[in-house]
Amino acid sequence: MDKKSATCVLDRLQIALGVKNDSQLCEVTGTNRPTLGNWRSRNSVPYPLCVKVAVEYGLSLDWVLTGEGSMLRGVSAPPAEPLTANPQEEAILELFRSQGEAGKRGIQSAAEEKTRLMDVEQRLKDLTQALADTKLPA
Incomplete structure (x- = not known):
């Protein structure tokens, strides 16, 4: 899956905000559930929401949108570590x-x-x- 897809972007928002599903993401961000469902089904990245969450939570907008670099703004990515092919693994490592x-x-x-x-x-x-x-039986 393209790590820049709406699904991947929304999954990274879930990870960063510590929520487990779309309903919880909607609660935390104040988004209607049908709207979020439309973003996923239409592969439409919610750029205004991404910017808002990145600013409020100190996240790197590059990481939110692409999965690249450090999850947190102002924190440089660790040097010389092998890149993982799994964005979820990357996000978990960043949280850790x-x-x-x-x-x-x-x-x-x-x-x-x-x-x-x-x-x-x-x-x-x-x-x-x-x-x-x-x-x-034998």
């Missing part, structure tokens, strides 16, 4: 880098917990399958 030590520890803890839960779920799935296999 913008946190203090306590925030970084919280994010790391949440990610470790998520990984642990996924491992437990996979182990449970494997054990359930093994149990089902032992119950089959």
Whole structure:
């Protein structure tokens, strides 16, 4: 997907504003839900909204519109790091880098917990399958 598409721009706004879906984005920005839906379906980037949010939240307009550079205005992008092909990954890294030590520890803890839960779920799935296999008639 073109990282300059309306969908990508709106997804970056969601990430920057810490919201999980279009309804929450509408609440935070004061946008009507049908209007936001039209932007997505027509691939129409809401430039006035992007400028407003960038100014209010100290975001880099370049990042909001293209996904390139630092998410925050006035913060230079880290040098010599490999570029990722995934704008969501870039945004998550930018959010992580913008946190203090306590925030970084919280994010790391949440990610470790998520990984642990996924491992437990996979182990449970494997054990359930093994149990089902032992119950089959010979």
